Amino acid sequence: MSVKGKFVVIQMNRIGDLIQSSQAALDLKAQHPDISITLVARREFAAPLSFLLEKRFDHILLIDKEEMLKTADDSLENYLESLEALIANPRLEGIDVAINQSFCQTSNYLMSLIQAKHRLGSYVGLNNAVVVKDQWSQLIQSMVMGGPDCPFHLVDIYKNQFGIKERAIWKDASRHIGTPRTLALHPFASQDKKKWKAQKWTEVLIKVLKSSPSFKVKLFGAPNEKEFAAQILDNPSVQKYGSQIENHVGKLNLEQVFNEFKKCSHFVGHDSGLGHLAKEAGLASLTISLGTVRPIETSPYGINTFVLAPKTKCFPCFPDTQCNFFQCHADLSYQAVAEIIIGFVGEDDINYADLKKKVSPFHLDSLSIYRFGPTNTGWYALENIGDGVSSTKETFRDILKVALTYKMEEIEENLSLPQVNESGFRELQKINEGIEQLYQLCEFGKKYSKDVLVEISKEAPRIEEVKRLGDKVQEVDQLMDLLLKAYPELKPVTDFYKVVKANLHGDNIVDISESSYLVYNDNAVLCSLIYELINKTLAASEGSQKKSKNTKEGNA
């Protein structure tokens, strides 16, 4: 059934985020062509991408802060007038659904100014507190903003925010090869934490070009990355292979970059807007994830996507985490990355068995190699194509994904049970103890919420008793915080619960208590799903460990 309506999508973030919002909008338009979507974005990021965005949104409303400030001429009244004019734009009138996909303070306030019948995503309430009512936005508010353990890709979350059920129409078949063995390389990123130093890229480039004379490398980047590019290209050893390199850094606008990508076959780079643009051009891509990058959330969305990530304990970190040493940069060796690129461009694949023959285990063991693509549900997941053993973090992330997908959308996702080693086995057992205790706390929460309702429904409710029960509910929440100290892995689950609980429906004690009961119930269901999945994983691993032990004993 086709739906009509006026939607507004607010995306105030950078180029990569705009592309990801547009990818979700593409699916929404494909399923409901009669929906009109207006994008509200900042001029500096959206204008260079207009060649792409105009195909996916019906209207684009650009916010030009610099222009507004210039016009204001240091007068607050003038500045506010220009903001008022922006809000009074006819494109923002008669809105059925306003959707916030940037979750920043600016977009939260903008959401509150737009009169819409329905709001999805965060906005600021009349008491200046942030409100998030829909469950997928609650997931963003907790697991993405609180990070880094969100098990979903942002585009999948945006699609769920839109309520898109059918996933089969995504353009997975579009693979483009302009010129075979032509690599688009973007060795830059917006933050130092997210990119290697020039020296390391120089080593990679030398090794790749030396071993593969048939490769061409096109280097891309923004004008402010010219100096960094020069540090790579001015190296005498790189200059030996000058005939294989084309330097486009700082010379092209985004549309020209996109057209140039179309002449390539593969893309390699750090997490950046250009990585998403390369996927739009249909290139196979390999992302080198470092620092704050969360591969599951922000990898370029589409098939033929690979991701390299360090196994460093603190990876991924937060933008404000102080770090001078950049251990995660060191854990990805140039030798391993160069060999992976050679296979990726030359053979159009990453073959772990081949890599093991060519790269020292010392370099290979400190990184994870993922293939990123859709599962049976059409939602995207990371598949570890390395040594076959998943870390506890990866295992718990997959389990959380399967449990949340079922709980929130009643969709069963068929991810294969991960293989865990002995230490992972013990860590999962410990997490399950925490889940069991969290389940029990939810049951207490349910009981006390229900008791409040029973007391209120009496002919003469005792206010003292209602207050006592309310205090008990609070105690349950405090105990959850204590539980988190013992079981920090439960953070995504408890964070999600906290955001849902902070946004209870209702404005009287009966509705709020009912809503509170339902939240505890939901969280208890989530805990039982996770508990069951962990047990299944443990049982499968126990079986395979016994088998391997017997084989070893037999061989002995």
Add this chain to the structure above:
Amino acid sequence: MKDEVVERLKKIEEKLSQGQTLENKDFLLLFGLSLLKDKN
């Protein structure tokens, strides 16, 4: 402009501390200020 902003923000804070709710003009100011603070 800065002094005027500080004055208007004080009024908003007062309003909230007295349990009053925000009006459209307050949201507009807060949106505008937040936009100014955004990094490019």
